[in-house]
Amino acid sequence: LNTNENPHPPSQALIDDVAESVRAAAAQLHRYPDRDAVALRTDLAEYLSAVTGTPLQNANIWAANGSNEILQQLLQAFGGPGRVSLGFTPGYSMHELISHATGTTFVPEPRAGLLLPTERIVAAVEEHRPDVLFLCSPNNPTGDSLPLAAIEAAYDAVTQTDRGIVVVDEAYAEFASVDSAITLLAGRPRLIVTRTMSKAFAFAGARVGYLAADPGVIDALLLVRLPYHLSALTQSAAEVAISYAPRLTDQIRQLCATRDEFVATVTDDGWVCPPSDANFVLIGPFSDPPQAWQRLLAEGILVRDVGLSRWLRVTIGTPDQMALLVAALRGLDDLRETT
Numbered sequence: 001l002n003t004n005e006n007p008h009p010p011s012q013a014l015i016d017d018v019a020e021s022v023r024a025a026a027a028q029l030h031r032y033p034d035r036d037a038v039a040l041r042t043d044l045a046e047y048l049s050a051v052t053g054t055p056l057q058n059a060n061i062w063a064a065n066g067s068n069e070i071l072q073q074l075l076q077a078f079g080g081p082g083r084v085s086l087g088f089t090p091g092y093s094m095h096e097l098i099s100h101a102t103g104t105t106f107v108p109e110p111r112a113g114l115l116l117p118t119e120r121i122v123a124a125v126e127e128h129r130p131d132v133l134f135l136c137s138p139n140n141p142t143g144d145s146l147p148l149a150a151i152e153a154a155y156d157a158v159t160q161t162d163r164g165i166v167v168v169d170e171a172y173a174e175f176a177s178v179d180s181a182i183t184l185l186a187g188r189p190r191l192i193v194t195r196t197m198s199k200a201f202a203f204a205g206a207r208v209g210y211l212a213a214d215p216g217v218i219d220a221l222l223l224v225r226l227p228y229h230l231s232a233l234t235q236s237a238a239e240v241a242i243s244y245a246p247r248l249t250d251q252i253r254q255l256c257a258t259r260d261e262f263v264a265t266v267t268d269d270g271w272v273c274p275p276s277d278a279n280f281v282l283i284g285p286f287s288d289p290p291q292a293w294q295r296l297l298a299e300g301i302l303v304r305d306v307g308l309s310r311w312l313r314v315t316i317g318t319p320d321q322m323a324l325l326v327a328a329l330r331g332l333d334d335l336r337e338t339t
Contacts, residue, residue, distance in 0.1 A: 001301065001302060001303050001304075001314050001315040001316075001317050001321065001325065002302045002303050002304040002313075002315060003204075003304075003315065004140070004172070004199060004278070004279060004280050004315045005198070005199070005202075005204050005315065006199060006200065006201070006202035006204070006251070006255070006279070007255075007315075007316070007317040007318050007321065008202055008251055008255075008318070009202065010202055010203075010241075011244070011247075013244075014240065014241065014244050017240045017243075017244075018237045018240045018241070021236040021237060021239065021240045022233050022236055022237055024236070025232045025233055025235075025236040026233070028232065029232065029233075031232075032228045032232075033228055033230065033231055033232035033235060034232070034235065035227060035228050035229075036222075037063050037230050037235050038058060039235065039239060040063050040230070040235045040238055040239055040242075041058040041061040041062065041063055041210075042058040042061075043238075043239050043242045043243070044058075044061045044063060044210050044242065045057055045058050045060060045061045045212075047242050047245050048061070048182055048195075048212055051174075051180075051245075052179070052180045052182045052183055053183065054180075054182050054183050054185060054186070056182075056185075056212060059215040059218060060185070060212050060213060060214070060215060060218070061210060061211070061212055061218070062210060062211050062213070062217075062218045062221050063208060063209070063210040063230060063235075063238075064208075064209055064210070064225070064229060064230060065207045065208070065209070065229065065230060065234070066196065066198065066207040066208065066209045067169070067171055067194050067195065067196040067198070067209030067210075068094055068098065068209065069209060069229070070194050070209040070210065070211050071094060071095065071098050071167075071169075071194065072098050072101070072102065073221050073224050073225055074132065074165075074167060074192065074194075074211075074221070075098055075099055075101075075102040075104050075132060076102055076224040077220040077221055077223065077224045078131055078132050078164075078165050078220070079099060079102050079103070079104030079131060079132050080102055080103050080104055081103040081104075083104050083105070083131040083132070084104065084105045084106075084107055084128060084129070084130045084131050084132075085099045085104045085105070085106050085107070085130055085131065085132040085133075085134060086106075086107045086109065086124060086125065086128050086130035086132070086133050086134065087106065087107075087108060087109070087133075087134040088108075088109050088110070088111050088116050088120075088121070088124070088134075088135075088136075088139075089108045089109070089110055089111065090111065090114075090139075090141055090142060090306060090307070090308060091111075091134065091136050091139060091140065092134075092136055092139075092140045092169060092171075095134045095169070096108065099132075104131075104132065107124075107128050107130065109124040109128075111142070114142045114144070114274050114282070115142075115144060116139070116144070116146065116150075118147075118149065118150040118153050118154075121135070121150060121153065121154045121157070122153055122154065122157045125154060125157040125158055125161065125164075126157060126161070129161045129163060129164070130158070130164050131163060131164045131165070132164065132165055132167060133154060133158055133164060133165070133166045133167065134167050134169060135150075135151060135154060135166065135167070135168045135169065136168075136169045136171075137151070137168055137169070137170060137173070137176070137178070137181065138170075138172045138173075138175065138176050138276070138277040138278040140171065140172070140278070140280070141280070141282060141304070141306045141308070141311075141313045142274065142276075142282060143274065143275065143276030143277055143278045143280060143281060143282065144274070144275065144276070144277060145176045145177065145178045145277040146168075146178070147178060148178065148179055148181065148183070148184060151166070151168060151181050151184060151191075152184060154166055155184070155188055155190065155191055158190065159190060164190065165190045165191075165192055165217075166190060166191050166192065167192045167193075167194060168181040168191070168192070168193045168194070169194050170182075170193055170194065170195050171194070171195065171196045171198070171199055172199055172200075172277070172278035172279060172280075173195060174199070174200035174201075174248070174252055175199075175200065175252060175255070175256060175277060175278050175279050176277045176278070177277055178277070180193065181193045182212050185212060185213065185214070188214075189214035189216055189217075190214075191213065191214075192211055192212075192213040192217055193211060193212045193213065194209065194210070194211045195209065195210055195211065195212075196208070196209045196210075197209070197210075197238060197241060197242075199279060200248055200251075200252055200279075201241055201245070201248065202248075202251075203237075203238070203241050206234055206237050206238060206241070207234065208230075208234060208238045208241075255279050255316050256279075258316055258317075258318070258319055258322060259276065259279065259281060259316040261319075261322075262281070262314075262316065262322045262325075262326065263276075263281060265326050266283060266326060266329060269326070269329065269330060270333075270336065271283055271284070271329065271336070272284055272285060279315065279316045280313055280314060280315045280316060281313070281314055281316070282308070282311040282312070282313055282314075283311065283312055283313075283314055283329075284308075284310045284311040284312065284337070285310035285311065285336070285337035286310055286311070286312065286332075286335050286336065286337060287335050287336070287337045288335055289305055289308065289309070289310065289311060289312050290305055291335060292312060292332055292335045293305040293312055295328075295331070295332060295335075296312075296325075296328055296329075296332075299324075299328045299331075300324075301324065301325055301328055303315070303325075310337060
């Protein structure tokens with residue numbers, strides 16, 4: 001329960017259809033894949049248009065090997081030596097790591113505890129004038145979503161500095177209770193929304209990430225992407241998975257229900273879980289999170305120690321897995337912080 005994967009494997013129907021699509025694609029493996037992944041981007045545009053109500057074309061979409069390659073390409077295009085990226089901690093650690101890897105100076109600004117007020121975002125933008133502003137909604141590891149008004153205010157603050165782009169990382173958007181930042185794209189050419197097929201789509205092993213933005217952003221990424229960066233097999237499999245997107249609704253609802261039941265149970269046991277809009281939760285407060293992590297591991301349960309002084313992060317698994325975790329947590333009462 002440590003990497004925020006979907007615990008449910010693909011359906012047999014999806015497995016069969018992926019296998020057939022890969023079999024067909026294999027007949028052309030002596031040729032390079034479509035370097036622009038036009039068919040995949042068209043399918044992603046149709047999917048996002050349907051779920052957000054925002055009309056998108058393939059010119060608004062880019063895809064790569066996981067959202068981390070998307071982030072890397074964005075920083076190659078808009079970051080680099082002499083440029084600054086800004087993120088709020090605790091947040092997704094790869095924003096900082098990929099910034100460093102591309103020679104971009106990363107500025108970490110602390111959140112207000114586990115929350116991120118709009119005024120803190122605006123003040124940090126005005127102080128640091130970032131070339132790349134990272135916002136996570138829902139945020140990893142805290143699980144909270146940003147209201148659209150906060151993203152609008154952040155965008156206005158960035159554009160007033162006459163430099164920079166705003167990257168809203170929506171890796172967990174399918175689980176969220178707020179509208180997607182994709183609904184804000186019209187008239188905002190510096191706004192970029194990144195997503196992944198690794199979480200709600202239960203497609204982590206395929207490594208497919210994507211973004212929605214103004215076509216000018218995609219034009220910039222064409223300059224930095226590696227040739228043929230997305231294989232023909234990956235493109236083919238992802239196109240099939242997207243066709244199954246309407247069937248994900250019940251599974252997403254089930255995961256959220258499992259999350260809420262887990263939170264209610266451990267809360268009754270005296271633990272605290274800050275509200276989460278994702279397929280994971282923080283749990284605590286622990287007097288010694290590393291020791292709690294080790295004792296859970298000894299019980300065969302792997303969660304994530306994200307370095308927070310009082311909290312561990314738990315991916316929502318199957319009901320049976322969460323029941324095992326509840327039982328294990330009842331053996332950690334001596335590590336519960338009481339002050």
